[in-house]
Structures are given as structure tokens and as C-alpha cells.
Amino acid sequence: MTISESPHEEEPLVASIDVGTTSSRVILFNKLGQEVSKHQIEYSTSASKQKFASGGARRFSVDSAGGGSAGSAGSAGSGAASPSAARQAQQPIFSAEGIAIEANEFLEIEDLERPTNPTLTFPRPGWVECDPVAILAHVVQCFAANLITMDKINGDRVSRxxxxxxxxCVGIANMRETTLVWSKATGKPIVDYGIVWNDTRTTGIVTEKRNSTPQALQDSLRAKTGLPLYSTYFSCSKxxxxxxxxxxVSEAYEQGDLMFGTVDVWLLYHLxxxxxxxxxxxxxxxxxxxxxxxxxxxxELLKYWNISRDKINLPxxxxSSQYYGDFTVPQCIKPNLTSVAWTLLTDFCSRSPPVPIQGCLGDQSASLVGQMAFKPGAAKCxxxxxxxxxxxxxxxxxxxxxxxxxxFGYWFPHLENPEHSQPHFALEGSVAVAGAVVQWLRDNLRLIPKAExxxxxxxxxxxxxxxxxxxxFSGLFAPYWDASARATIxxxxxxxxxxxxARAAVEGVCFQARAILKAMSSDAAGEGQKDRDFLEEVVDETYEKSPLSVLAVDGGMSKSKEVMQIQADILGxxxxxxxxxTSECTALGAAIAAAMAYEKREDRVLWEDLxxxxxxxxYGGVEQGAKSQDGSAPSKSCTYKSQSxxxxxxxxxxxxxxxxxxxxxxxxxxxxxTGAASNSAVKSM
Structure with missing residues (x-):
């Protein structure tokens, strides 16, 4: 699509919708990658709601990490915080990363007193569920709040x-693997929850599959998917x-009414x-x-999981970067907004030309893009x-x-350079627990008052x-893949x-990062030279001979210089x-994807290419390697080197x-x- 208006009439921004495990946010980025406006909703959870109801201390709410109360965007629009927001501002809680947060004009915490269920719930041990409608409502609320803020900012800019x-344009980043199902006829969820990526209820399913599948077939299927078949992590078993x-769900499936998708599909369908x-x-x-x-x-993969193409609607x-559709707001969200917020949103949706949604990345791929790790061999954590x-x-x-x-890392098909326009692959390793171990030390052992x-x-x-x-705490992910493992000191x-x-806990996260890098480096080094021409010559296959020279880091723990020095010492x-x-690499990655979606280079008014x-x-508009006017390099990142x-x-x-x-x-x-004890008890009866 083309831009009919001159890019010089207004300063262009790109909006990024970022839905994480424990929060939703919308951020408006400018050409420098700076946040012009941001609004975030941290979800409450079933655990935090229970503690609040029983008079427990809010500051030790182990799972509170994101959400927003109904009508919250309207409160932001009126400039007056709700009574619950005022209480929240006086009683900080903690995000799932372990960071102390307080409600303010730009950050809301889901109201624990509202009658409906929290966005994030834990109905049984190992089970993690989310409310699809609440997530959609929070996204729209955050978008409305940003429009209100931008309206104020523009008034000030015009006066000057x-x-x-x-x-x-708009981009989307989202938590992956989280599985949602809804009706083709109504667009509404068939069950009132989605199964979140870190839910472990499917352990029995994947174990049975593993035990009943010949090794040759396992290897063949894994070569197709690139995934370990027998992890509860992925959407298939969910x-x-x-x-x-x-x-x-089974009834809708038999009737051909079942729509399946991850969070990106749900948002794109409704927005x-x-x-x-x-x-x-x-x-x-x-x-x-x-x-x-x-x-x-x-x-073959669908048949393996006993899924019929004829009975299910697959997206x-x-x-990752193309026109999907014009931004709109579903009517079902209207009750969640004030009249001011709804008017701003409907005006925004009726603009000419309309605002396209045209970037979409899973959160970790979005972070890879936001870290600008575009070259083969680059890595991020x-x-x-x-x-x-x-x-x-x-x-x-x-x-x-x-x-x-x-x-897949990303796919930007409209870029002119063939090396950049092809789908880019990535090796990935996931550690189930990182910031959560800091939270555990704070909440369960009371070793520290705050994560910092x-x-x-x-x-x-x-x-x-x-x-x-x-x-x-919930098993080992890459490179060990043992769901039966448990935390050990x-x-x-x-x-x-x-x-x-405390040091052992931090080192436990950093050692797992090293183990993953070691696995990836071994995979890369193990390929024949003709298949790894993008890598430097590797003397042997050991981790410390790896061609990887820089690990780009982001997220909560990366803000601690002590933790990052420990990580550097462990890496060598x-x-x-x-x-x-930037602290918002994931959202920035989605913004970059959206900005790269224009087929014509002249329409890319923020950035022309990678x-x-x-x-x-x-580099703040300065060519790479050049100095700014004061003689310093404009990059704001910090680098840590091993001292071990x-x-x-x-x-x-x-x-x-x-x-x-x-x-x-x-x-x-x-x-x-347990089985032995149970059998013994039966025999004694």
C-alpha cells in the first residue's frame, strides 16, 4: 500500500502492541526508537486476588504482574486515577520479573476488587490460564490511553x-505457544480461557506420545518442526x-466451527x-x-496429533511484515471504555488513509529484531x-x-536486499526460570525486600x-529438556x-544461558564449511572457540550491572x-517489522531498511563508526567483559x-x- 499524504506534514510514529505473559502494553515509537507515549496494564492473578481478599500483604504478591481494570483507559483519559489506582499507587506490587511497580498515569494494575476473574489464573498446580477477552480489552484500553496522551502532546507541539x-502503522508482539480457541460463527471464545505457554497439564499426553513413537519417526518429525516433540511448551499438545x-471444543471441532490460534491470531482477527x-x-x-x-x-504433523484439516480452521x-488489515476496534470492547476514549478510537479508525496493522512477531523474535541482531551469528538473551x-x-x-x-527469527519480504528479504532462521534455547527465581528469593525466603x-x-x-x-521449579528447558527435573540447591x-x-541463584540462571550458547555454538560449528560460510573458521567444537563474540541482552535482570558482570564472567x-x-526491545522489534512492510522504499517514512x-x-542518526559532534559514540548500551x-x-x-x-x-x-506407597496401602486393606 502507499502513503497518500506527504511524510513532511507530520512526524511519523509507529504503534507497537506488546502482549506478554503478565502484562499488555502499547508504545508509540519515533524514528530514533524513543518512546513518545506508552501505556501498560499489569495483570493481577488468581494468586494475588486470593491474597488481597484474605488481607495478605500486597507487596509480596508472588504472581502479580500485569493487567487493567475495566474502564481503566477511560480513567487515564480523564486525567484522574480511579480509587483502586490510588490505593495501588500507595501499595507497590511486583512484576513477574521481580521488579517493584506502582500504578501511575502510564501504568495500571488490574483491579483486584473487580468481580470478574483475573486475566491470569492458576487453577491447579502447573496449570496457567489467561482470559482472551480480557487481553483484547487491555490492548484496546492501552491504545486508547496512548491516543489521549498523543493528543495532549500534539497540542503542545503545535503551540511550539x-x-x-x-x-x-501498527505492529504486534506477543507471547508465543499460548493456545486459544474460538467460534467461527460468533468470534467468541469457546471456553473462557486460553492455555498459557508455560502450562504443564499436557505432561501425560507428551509422555504417552514419546513412549509410543519409534525413534526414526521422532527424528523425522523433529526435522520438520525444529522442535522437541515431547515438551509441554508448544501449542500442539495444548x-x-x-x-x-x-x-x-470437541463439538465445535466436529461441526467445523473451531478456530485455533495463538495470541497473535486472536488479536489480528479482532483488531x-x-x-x-x-x-x-x-x-x-x-x-x-x-x-x-x-x-x-x-x-503428517497434523495426523500425528490426530487433527483433521477438514474439521478445524487454521490461520x-x-x-512477519506485510499488510494484514486496517486497525479497528471491536464493539465488544466498548463497555470497557469511557465515551472520550471510545470517540478517540473511532476517529482514529476512520482516518484516511486508514492505519494498517502490518507487523507481527512472536515476542522472542521481536526482541531479536529490537536488539538489531540482523547478521547471521548474532545472538540475544x-x-x-x-x-x-x-x-x-x-x-x-x-x-x-x-x-x-x-x-524463525523474522521474515521481511519487501526489503530490496535478497539477504534481508528471505525468511531468517534462529536457534533458540529457553530457560523456564530467570527473574522468577529472584521473585522466589524475595517472596518465599524473604532474603531481599525488592528484586533490585x-x-x-x-x-x-x-x-x-x-x-x-x-x-x-517447573523442569528444565533447553538444552536439557527434562520436565521431571525440579529445583535443587x-x-x-x-x-x-x-x-x-543469592549469588548461586543468579549463577544458576547465567549457567543455563551458557549451556544454551554452548549447544548453539556446537550446532553451528558442527556443520560442514560449505554450509556455514556465514561463520568464521572454528578450530574445534568447544564453546570457548565459538564464533559468537557479542551477546545482546535485555529484560529485567539485564538492568543489574552486578548480574551482568556475573553473566560475563561465566561466559568467559x-x-x-x-x-x-532501550528497555522495550520486544515492542521495538514489532515496530520495526511494521515499518518494513511497505512495498515501496519511498513509503518507509521511519526507516528505509535494516x-x-x-x-x-x-547511533542516533550518525553513521555506524562515526562520532557525534561532541566526539563521543552515541550508542547508549553498556558492555561487560569477563574478569574470571x-x-x-x-x-x-x-x-x-x-x-x-x-x-x-x-x-x-x-x-x-507415590505409586509404590499407594499400592502398599491397597494391599493392606
Whole structure:
């Protein structure tokens, strides 16, 4: 599509919708990648609601991390906080990353006193559910709040003879694998919940599949998906569970009324005027149904999960950067907004030309783009609730033999450079627990009053005193993939202090990041030279000979200089740790995807191509390598280098590997013991 108005009449912005596990936000970015406006809703949870109802201290609400009360955007629009927001402002709670948050004009916390269920619920141990309608409402509320803010900002800009801002396009970033089902006839959810990515209810399903599938078939299917088949992580087993356990879902399936999708599909379907039923490759590749080579659903994969194409509506798989539809607001959200907010939204949707939604990335791929890790061999690590590492392999599909998984980084088909316009693959490793272990130390052990204290506490000691903490609260993800593992603390003595435990916890996250990088580097080095011409020559396959030289980091824990120095020490001298220039890499990645979607270069009024993105966002409009007027480089990132001794680092790594071996299979032992005890009780009756 083309832009009919001159880009010089207004200052262009791109809007980014970012739906995470525990919050929703909308951010407006300018050409420099700066946040012109932002509004965020942190969800309350079933756990925090229970604590609030029983008079528990809000500050130790272990799961509170995002959401918004009905009508909250309207409160922002009127400039007056609601009574509940006022109480929240006086009683800070904590995000899932462990960061203390307080309600303010730009950040809301879901009202714990409202009669409806929280957005995020934990109905049983290991079960995590979200409310699809609440997520949609929060997104629209955040969008409305941004329009209200932008309206005020533009009034000020015009009074100072500056060009007013105008949103040109919209991008979406979202938590992946989270599985939603809704009716084709009504557009409403068939069940009132979606199964979140870190839910473990499908353990029995994936275990049965693993035990009944010949190894040759396992290898063949994994080569198609790039994913470990038998993890509860991905959407395939979640959909199978819904079909097996929810009569309404199986009935809709038999009638051909069942629509399946991840969060991106749900949002695009309801926020586009044409009800676009699409999923971009970075999200679709996480379902377990997509063939990485064909970029389409695979009949063998669907048959493996006993899914019939004829009975289910699957979203069309598309690129990460193309026109999906014009932004609109569903009528069902109107009761959640004030008249002022609704009027602003309807005016925005009726603009000419309309505002397109044209960028979509799964959150970790969006972070890769937001970190501007565009070159093959570049890597990023996001420290959120969990820890997610992506390694850009360019147009080369590498199937890991060392525990990493293969996914898509991004696909920007309209860029002129063929190297940039092809689908880009990535190796990925995920750590289930990162910031959550800091939260556990704060809430469960009361070692620290706030998450920001973890770095200083851990740095009071030179090392962990022989303590190793494997934070496998919900099993081990890459590269170990053991759902039966559980968290373990080893090596304690009477000498052990709170500082030793804090340092061991931080090191436990950092060691897992190192394990993933080691796996990825081994995969890359293991390819024949003709298949890895994008890598430097590797002397051997060990991690410390890796071609990777910089790990770009973002997320909550990356804000701690002590934690990042520990990470650099654990990685060793071959890899530098570089922080991001923005705290909102995920949202920025979605904005970049949207800006790259115009087919004509002249229509890309924010950034012309990926090189231009780096020039303006990382270097403030100065060419890479050039100095600004004051002689300094404009990049705002910080770099950490290893200060550890080789002998100490390798000794600690051996301890870590020993601890991993000891924590594996724990729940299998527990279940065997429970079964034995149960059988013994039966025999005694």
C-alpha cells in the first residue's frame, strides 16, 4: 500500500502492541526508537486476588504482574486515577520479573476488587490460564490511553510550531505457544480461557506420545518442526488436550466451527476490519504443526496429533511484515471504555488513509529484531520471567543435535536486499526460570525486600562458596529438556549465607544461558564449511572457540550491572555482554517489522531498511563508526567483559553439570514412590 499524504506534514510514529505473559502494553515509537507515549496494564492473578481478599500483604504478591481494570483507559483519559489506582499507587506490587511497580498515569494494575476473574489464573498446580477477552480489552484500553496522551502532546507541539505526531502503522508482539480457541460463527471464545505457554497439564499426553513413537519417526518429525516433540511448551499438545477434555471444543471441532490460534491470531482477527485470520511464521513455527521447509501446515504433523484439516480452521501462515488489515476496534470492547476514549478510537479508525496493522512477531523474535541482531551469528538473551536466547543463523536452517530448537527469527519480504528479504532462521534455547527465581528469593525466603537488591547482595561474596542452585521449579528447558527435573540447591554448609544463596541463584540462571550458547555454538560449528560460510573458521567444537563474540541482552535482570558482570564472567573472555539501547526491545522489534512492510522504499517514512534502523536507533542518526559532534559514540548500551580466571570458570562449570545430573528425573522418582506407597496401602486393606 502507499502513503497518500506527504511524510513532511507530520512526524511519523509507529504503534507497537506488546502482549506478554503478565502484562499488555502499547508504545508509540519515533524514528530514533524513543518512546513518545506508552501505556501498560499489569495483570493481577488468581494468586494475588486470593491474597488481597484474605488481607495478605500486597507487596509480596508472588504472581502479580500485569493487567487493567475495566474502564481503566477511560480513567487515564480523564486525567484522574480511579480509587483502586490510588490505593495501588500507595501499595507497590511486583512484576513477574521481580521488579517493584506502582500504578501511575502510564501504568495500571488490574483491579483486584473487580468481580470478574483475573486475566491470569492458576487453577491447579502447573496449570496457567489467561482470559482472551480480557487481553483484547487491555490492548484496546492501552491504545486508547496512548491516543489521549498523543493528543495532549500534539497540542503542545503545535503551540511550539512543531509538526504534530501521526501514527502511520501498527505492529504486534506477543507471547508465543499460548493456545486459544474460538467460534467461527460468533468470534467468541469457546471456553473462557486460553492455555498459557508455560502450562504443564499436557505432561501425560507428551509422555504417552514419546513412549509410543519409534525413534526414526521422532527424528523425522523433529526435522520438520525444529522442535522437541515431547515438551509441554508448544501449542500442539495444548490443542489436543482441549479437544480431549472440553466437550464444547470437541463439538465445535466436529461441526467445523473451531478456530485455533495463538495470541497473535486472536488479536489480528479482532483488531482488523477484515478479520484477518493469519499467523506469522515466528508464531506458526511454535505450534508443532508447521513444516519449516514449506512454511505451511504439514499433513503428517497434523495426523500425528490426530487433527483433521477438514474439521478445524487454521490461520493462514504469512510473513512477519506485510499488510494484514486496517486497525479497528471491536464493539465488544466498548463497555470497557469511557465515551472520550471510545470517540478517540473511532476517529482514529476512520482516518484516511486508514492505519494498517502490518507487523507481527512472536515476542522472542521481536526482541531479536529490537536488539538489531540482523547478521547471521548474532545472538540475544532476554531475561524476563524466564530466559530466552536466540542465535541468528540467517537463511540457513540448522537442526540442533545439542538440545536447542530451530525457529524463525523474522521474515521481511519487501526489503530490496535478497539477504534481508528471505525468511531468517534462529536457534533458540529457553530457560523456564530467570527473574522468577529472584521473585522466589524475595517472596518465599524473604532474603531481599525488592528484586533490585539481588545484584548487590550476590556481590557481597566473591563466589557462591561451593553452593550450586539449579532453579528448575517447573523442569528444565533447553538444552536439557527434562520436565521431571525440579529445583535443587546443593553444596550448602554452615558457612553458607544469604549472599551465597543469592549469588548461586543468579549463577544458576547465567549457567543455563551458557549451556544454551554452548549447544548453539556446537550446532553451528558442527556443520560442514560449505554450509556455514556465514561463520568464521572454528578450530574445534568447544564453546570457548565459538564464533559468537557479542551477546545482546535485555529484560529485567539485564538492568543489574552486578548480574551482568556475573553473566560475563561465566561466559568467559570470548563473549562480551552488551545491554540494549532501550528497555522495550520486544515492542521495538514489532515496530520495526511494521515499518518494513511497505512495498515501496519511498513509503518507509521511519526507516528505509535494516541498515537505516541501526543508524537511527543505535547511533542516533550518525553513521555506524562515526562520532557525534561532541566526539563521543552515541550508542547508549553498556558492555561487560569477563574478569574470571579460566581455571575457576571451568571448575564452576563442572560443578554445575554435576548438579544438573542430580536434579534430573526427580518427579519420576516422586511419582514412582507415590505409586509404590499407594499400592502398599491397597494391599493392606
Amino acid at each position: 510550531s512543531l509538526l504534530p505526531y501521526r501514527v502511520r 490443542l489436543r488436550w482441549l479437544l480431549d477434555n472440553e466437550p464444547a 482488523t476490519a477484515n478479520h484477518a485470520f493469519v499467523s506469522d511464521v515466528t508464531n506458526a513455527s511454535r505450534t508443532g504443526f508447521m513444516n519449516l521447509d514449506t512454511l505451511d501446515y504439514d499433513d 493462514k501462515i504469512v510473513s 532476554t531475561y524476563g520471567t524466564g530466559c530466552f536466547l536466540l542465535y541468528n543463523t540467517g537463511t540457513k536452517k540448522l537442526i540442533s543435535s545439542h538440545g536447542a530448537l530451530t525457529t 537488591d539481588i545484584g548487590p547482595l550476590a556481590s557481597r561474596v566473591a563466589d557462591s562458596g561451593g553452593v550450586v542452585f539449579v532453579p528448575a 546443593m553444596g550448602m554448609s554452615q558457612h553458607t549465607t544469604a549472599s551465597h544463596l 573472555p570470548c563473549v562480551k555482554v552488551r545491554t540494549s539501547t 541498515k537505516d534502523v541501526k543508524k537511527w536507533i543505535r 580466571l579460566d581455571t575457576d570458570r571451568r571448575r564452576k562449570w563442572r560443578l554445575w553439570e554435576a548438579a544438573i545430573d542430580r536434579c534430573k528425573g526427580w518427579m519420576d522418582i516422586v511419582e514412582e514412590g
